[in-house]
Amino acid sequence: MTDITxxxxxxxxxxxNLAFDPADAELLARQLGSILSHVEKIAELNLDDVPATRFVLPQEPAHREDEVRPSLGAEQALANAPDTESHHFLVPKVINVK
Structure with missing residues (x-):
């Protein structure tokens, strides 16, 4: 097992910038050491003849042809907005600039 202190x-x-109970540091050290030991074991394998894969199972392409379709008009897009003005969404100010 890799030694993590x-x-x-x-x-x-x-x-x-993580905060945790100092009592948990010992447990985390053991767990991280165990993870690194597993990674080291995997690194020992000869994977030269193993092809790179993106998916474990065969996947059909999820691509589709682009199709031009009409977009929503301003009135329809803003129909359920709680507050609008001049074809724009009105939202509460969330940043205070001093």
């Missing part, structure tokens, strides 16, 4: 977990948590 309590201090390493706290260091990376600080870099990632």
């Amino acid at each position: 309590h201090e390493t977990v706290e260091h990376y948590a600080k870099l990632a």
